[in-house]
Amino acid sequence: xxxxxxxxxxxxxxxxxxxxxxxxxxxxxxxxxxxxxxxxxxxxxxxxxxxxxxxxxxxxxxxxxxxxxxxxxxxxxxxxxxxxxxxxxxxxxxxxxxxxxxxxxxxxxxxxxxxxxxxxxxxxxxxxxxxxxxxxxxxxxxxxxxxxxxxxxxxxxxxxxxxxxxxxxxxxxxxxxxxxxxxxxxxxxxxxxxxxxxxxxxxxxxxxxxxxxxxxxxxxxxxxxxxxxxxxxxxxxxxxxxxxxxxxxxxxxxxxxxxxxxxxxxxxxxxxxxxxxxxxxxxxxxxxxxxxxxxxxxxxxxxxxxxxxxxxxx
Amino acid sequence: xxxxxxxxxxxxxxxxxxxxxxxxxxxxxxxxxxxxxxxxxxxxxxxxxxxxxxxxxxxxxxxxxxxxxxxxxxxxxxxxxxxxxxxxxxxxxxxxxxxxxxxxxxxxxxxxxxxxxxxxxxxxxxxxxxxxxxxxxxxxxxxxxxxxxxxxxxxxxxxxxxxxxxxxxxxxxxxxxxxxxxxxxxxxxxxxxxxxxxxxxxxxxxxxxxxxxxxxxxxxxxxxxxxxxxxxxxxxxxxxxxxxxxxxxxxxxxxxxxxxxxxxxxxxxxxxxxxxxxxxxxxxxxxxxxxxxxxxxxxxxxxxxxxxxxxxxx
Numbered sequence: 001x002x003x004x005x006x007x008x009x010x011x012x013x014x015x016x017x018x019x020x021x022x023x024x025x026x027x028x029x030x031x032x033x034x035x036x037x038x039x040x041x042x043x044x045x046x047x048x049x050x051x052x053x054x055x056x057x058x059x060x061x062x063x064x065x066x067x068x069x070x071x072x073x074x075x076x077x078x079x080x081x082x083x084x085x086x087x088x089x090x091x092x093x094x095x096x097x098x099x100x101x102x103x104x105x106x107x108x109x110x111x112x113x114x115x116x117x118x119x120x121x122x123x124x125x126x127x128x129x130x131x132x133x134x135x136x137x138x139x140x141x142x143x144x145x146x147x148x149x150x151x152x153x154x155x156x157x158x159x160x161x162x163x164x165x166x167x168x169x170x171x172x173x174x175x176x177x178x179x180x181x182x183x184x185x186x187x188x189x190x191x192x193x194x195x196x197x198x199x200x201x202x203x204x205x206x207x208x209x210x211x212x213x214x215x216x217x218x219x220x221x222x223x224x225x226x227x228x229x230x231x232x233x234x235x236x237x238x239x240x241x242x243x244x245x246x247x248x249x250x251x252x253x254x255x256x257x258x259x260x261x262x263x264x265x266x267x268x269x270x271x272x273x274x275x276x277x278x279x280x281x282x283x284x285x286x287x288x289x290x291x292x293x294x295x296x297x298x299x300x301x302x303x304x305x306x307x308x309x310x311x312x313x314x
Numbered sequence: 315x316x317x318x319x320x321x322x323x324x325x326x327x328x329x330x331x332x333x334x335x336x337x338x339x340x341x342x343x344x345x346x347x348x349x350x351x352x353x354x355x356x357x358x359x360x361x362x363x364x365x366x367x368x369x370x371x372x373x374x375x376x377x378x379x380x381x382x383x384x385x386x387x388x389x390x391x392x393x394x395x396x397x398x399x400x401x402x403x404x405x406x407x408x409x410x411x412x413x414x415x416x417x418x419x420x421x422x423x424x425x426x427x428x429x430x431x432x433x434x435x436x437x438x439x440x441x442x443x444x445x446x447x448x449x450x451x452x453x454x455x456x457x458x459x460x461x462x463x464x465x466x467x468x469x470x471x472x473x474x475x476x477x478x479x480x481x482x483x484x485x486x487x488x489x490x491x492x493x494x495x496x497x498x499x500x501x502x503x504x505x506x507x508x509x510x511x512x513x514x515x516x517x518x519x520x521x522x523x524x525x526x527x528x529x530x531x532x533x534x535x536x537x538x539x540x541x542x543x544x545x546x547x548x549x550x551x552x553x554x555x556x557x558x559x560x561x562x563x564x565x566x567x568x569x570x571x572x573x574x575x576x577x578x579x580x581x582x583x584x585x586x587x588x589x590x591x592x593x594x595x596x597x598x599x600x601x602x603x604x605x606x607x608x609x610x611x612x613x614x615x616x617x618x619x620x621x622x623x624x625x626x627x628x
Contacts, residue, residue, distance in 0.1 A: 073601045080601040128465045142564075144458055144465075151442045151458075151566025152605070154598040161560040164479045165490075174559070174595050176479075245488070246475040250456075250564060252465025281488050284468040287387045287394040291466070 002058050004049045004066045004102075005308030007109065008032070010084055015048045016301075017056035018308035022120035024301060026056030038079075038090040046099035065103040066096070067307035069112030075153035077104060105310040109303055111148050111156055113259060113296070114141020115313045116306030121297035122257035130253045131296060132158060132244070134187075134215075134260035137171070138179040141306075142251065148313040159183065163242045178243035184215035184262050187236055191218050194232045201228035219265040233269045240270070241277035248282040248291055259296030271295065315378040316370075318363045318416075319622025321423065322346070322384050324398055329362045330615075331370035332622035336434035338615060340370030352393075352404040360413030379417040380410070381621035383426035389467035391418060419624040423617055425462050425470055427573060427610070428455020429627045430620030435611035436571035444567045445610060446472060446558070448501075448529075448574035451485070452493040455620075456565065462627040473497065477556045492557035498529035498576050501550055505532050508546045515542035533579040547583045554584070555591035562596045562605055573610030585609065 002025070006015045010032070017026040028051045035041065049066050053059075072082030077093025093104040107115065114123070114131040123129035127146050133139035138159030142149040149155055159179030160172045167176025168189070180186050191213050195203045202221045207213045218236065221229030244256055258271070265271075275293045284290055298305060316339070320329045325346055330338040342365045349355065363380050367373075386396030391407025407418040421429065428437070428445040437443035441460050447453035452473030456463040463469055473493030474486045481490025482503070494500050505527050509517045516535045521527045532550065535543030558570055572585070579585075589607045598604055612619060 073598075075601075080603075128469075140564075144463055145461060147459060149458055149565070152568060152598065152601070152603045153566065154601050154603065155442075155564060155566035157563040157566075157597040160563040160597050161475065162477055162556055165477055165481070165556065167479070172595075172597055242476055242479065246560070247564070249471040249474045250454075250469065250561070251463070252467065252469035252471075254466060281486075283471040283474050283486055284387075284466065287389075287466070287468050289394075289466045289468065 001064045002062045003064055003308035003311070004052060005112070005304040005306070006045060006048060006066065006068045007112070007303035007307060008068060008070050008085075010071070013044065013048055014304055015052040016304035016308060017052050017058055018305055022116070022305045022309060024304060026052055027304070028052040028055055035085055038087055038092070039095055041085075041087070042092060042095035043099050046096055049100055049102070060102070063102055065105050065311060066100070067105040067107065067112070067310035069107050069109040069303045069307040071109050073150075073154040074106040074108060077106060079106060080153050105314065107148065107307060107310045107314070108141070108150065108156065110139030111141040111150060112306035112310065113139065113302040114143055114306065115148060115309055116298050116302035117257050117259070117296050118143045119309045119312060120305065121302060122294045123255055126254040128251060128253035130158075130247055130251060130256045132247075132256060132258050133296070134183055134258060134262040136183065136185055138183045143313060144251065146313075158243065158247060161243060161246055163239060163246070178239070181239040182236070182243055184260065186239070187215050187218060187262060188213050190232060190236060194228050198228040202226035203229055215262045216265065219269050222269055223266060234273065237270055237273035238277065241274045241281075244274060244293065245278050245281050248278060248284060252284050252289070253291050255292040255294055257294050257296040259302065263295050316372050316376045317378055317622035317625070318366060318380045319426070319618040319620065320359060320362060320380065320382045321426070321617035321621060322382060322399075324385070327358065327362055328618055329366040330618035330622060331366050331372055332619055336430070336619045336623060338618060340366055341618070342366040342369055349399055352401055352406070353409055355399075355401070356406060356409035357413050360410055363414055363416070374416070377416055379419050379625055380414070381419040381421065381426070381624035383421050383423040383617045383621040385423050387464075387468040388420040388422060391420060393420060394467050419628065421462065421621060421624050421628070422455070422464065422470065424453030425455040425464060426620035426624065427453065427616040428457055428620065429462060429623055430612050430616035431571050431573070431610050432457045433623045433626060434619065435616060436608045437569055440568040442565060442567035444472075444561055444565060444570045446561075446570060446572050447610070448497055448572060448576040450497065450499050452497045457627060458565065460627075472557065472561060475557060475560055477553060477560070492553070495553040496550070496557055498574065500553070501529050501532060501576060502527050504546060504550060508542050512542040516540035517543055529576045530579065533583050536583055537580060548587065551584055551587035552591060555588045555595075558588060558607065559592050559595045562592060562598060566598050566603070567605050569606040569608055571608050571610040573616065577609050
């Protein structure tokens, strides 16, 4: 059997024709553009699915279902809420099947990334697995007992646990959320604060060379031995580890995979200190079963692959 | 069929003969006493099971299994770690069956309370349900997708998520854990701090009348209109709500039940403000599916009933 996975991103819709091994056989994409309303959006999705089907040279009968990763909350065939697209309580499967008669599976985008990593990436072979994606925000996906866990639909919002009481305001309305500190956006804010306090730091030079402060600016300066940057990277690792430890204490998975651009930071500046802190602080150290903290493996393909393989986890 | 549930507490072992409805037909207890080693402990547990069987007038053939709630982490028939009893990696089912030939199911004590509340208390009919017990520490039990979730064995340690970064030291080794603020012990510490800062507060009089500061001291003074106590109860509700909101954002269960002595506080001083904060701050407000925040219903029986009904959830 084959599957079609569609990743609904902030600017593009990306579709992949995927086989049972999770290999992408063909891709298509189309700009998200101005939102045409739920019915028009369903037509766009169905058209994209047909396009990738044609491009891959597959027949409709070979496709088991179309899986779609949405930046929001879903339940069954319904889109409950989306963050950047104006949809609420939209019966998407029904709308979609008016255009293309294939079963439709819906998932949150971070959940799809988790399914992808679990099926054929950093979480292969685990029963309980957590993916944390460090980007503009923090995305989370939970595989618990071999199934995607979303609770009533909005579970896995791991970026919105408070790690600094009364701390920086978060888009979600709380203060001090993990996302406000440990996302790429949070790291950029912390970097700007460190630069303001330390005019002598190499952070300024690196930011100027790259046309602005980025997620990697802190790591680049730290690799040059800049003391401000080294301290900043240490703070960031502690913020990141605080949330990871919270998740480990609640869920005790076999592995936690960190994805997104920031997770590509040099191992000794990020993954190693995070591992050390989690190993020292998590409750599971008492049972000698400290989870593995690893890098996500599938990069930007995780969303498409996970959407395509959603059926294995829901 | 009948079941035997044993609740291993800090001072007593309590056993109950329980029917399929979760009704306790007979109880027996024995002091924990000096720890006789794993083999002696297995003999004590088997003897207690036999005693409650006799007391209830049941035959061995009527018993499906013996369930035991342990203050620690378990995995299958093995006790991985216990908090107050010196056991680690003990094959308890094997030891137990040398004395009594019945299947043995092991669970963490807070997990058993969750199974009890889920089977026949505050969580009846839910698929995803969280119990938080406010006592000396904070116990947590997670029912996810109709099964007890413990991950690799030490999951559900919800008391050990940080809600005050760099805050009060916790027994677990971290700082600022939810348990250090929202347990009964945490509330007593906060009450003492408020008393030290406010010699005029009615908290002093109430503590003196009751022979010391208790978990309920703050609520009693608040009900008299004492301003220090009212502010303290507000702080406590915010600490409690912070952790509940974290759990809701990660797990999105249908209901969260609060148990333990502190949860018996007047509704308008505790459950109502907690509900208000969670409804205002949790991510699921976007999907109009804010979980119910309720009181646990089974009191001290939850552990026995849940241990007896463990087979339904594992």
